[in-house]
Amino acid sequence: KGEADVLLVHSPAAEKKFVAEGYGINRRIVMHNDFIIVGPPTDSAKIKGVKLASEAFKKIASTQALFLSRSDKSGTHTKEMDIWKAAGIKPDGEKWYQQTGLGMGQNLNVTSEKKGYTLTDRGTYLALKKNLGLDILVEGDAILLNIYHVIEVNPAKWPKVNATGAKAFADFMVSKETQEVIKTFGVEKFGSPLFFPDAGKKEE
Structure with missing residues (x-):
């Protein structure tokens, strides 16, 4: 426009x-900067330290651990979709996959409340970290x-x-x-x- x-x-x-x-x-x-996959310290999907983001997403899907997507067509959401594609998974419609439609900060807050997993840029996470019950579980992959x-x-x-x-x-x-x-x-x-x-x- x-x-x-x-x-x-x-x-x-x-x-x-x-x-x-x-x-x-x-x-x-x-x-x-880079994206990171964050989740609860209990890490039910056991993704901590996994080298590939796509492998981490596969584990989240196979364990049906709660994942919260911004689903807002932002750069972060686009990156998330790239990772699901690399994992060979279509999460839309799955019970464990929740689409929030929220901005990054709010999405992190909801993820923390629900003890789920999400993809975030590192900067937003660091800025809000002290109020979140979320740990960095996967980082450093080139796709991130x-x-x-x-x-x-x-x-x-x-x-x-x-x-x-x-x-x-x-x-x-x-x-x-x-x-x-x-x-x-x-x-x-x-x-x-x-x-x-x-x-x-x-x-x-």
């Missing part, structure tokens, strides 16, 4: 399609990488967008100064950065 001037997003396949269809221009990598790009909305397609402002914001996000801030953001409060700077890196 042309209601935004610039996007900061983390759903690479959708982003590439958006640019290919002429809606966005000048897609640039900004930073990454969460890469952010900045994309300017194409003024040729949407003449009313603020193209100058969009470019200024995008340039700011990939600037050396901002990348330095990204590198240390969260260290003081959480003991580790919430994001890792990537501007200028070559991508496949």
Whole structure:
């Protein structure tokens, strides 16, 4: 609809399609964080330390352990669907698979209350961790990488967008100064950065 001037997003396949269809221009990598699978310390599905996210999802399904999905077509939900696909499982309609339609923070709260499992970005989990009864059970798999790009909305397609402002914001996000801030953001409060700077890196 042309209601935004610039996007900061983390759903690479959708982003590439958006640019290919002429809606966005000048897609640039900004930073990454990662997704983690969290669940109750009791871990009934016994997924703690499993190396592959898809294997963890298989165990959750086979034990019918409660899994709470955001089911909101967000980048996180898209990633979750990618993992189910890699696991060869279609969870929709299963009793143990609950679709909340909530944002990440609320979804984590409900998951904690119900002692279930979910997929989350690490940053939201760390920010809320002290109030959650959830542990990080699976991390580090390549499929769990969460890469952010900045994309300017194409003024040729949407003449009313603020193209100058969009470019200024995008340039700011990939600037050396901002990348330095990204590198240390969260260290003081959480003991580790919430994001890792990537501007200028070559991508496949």
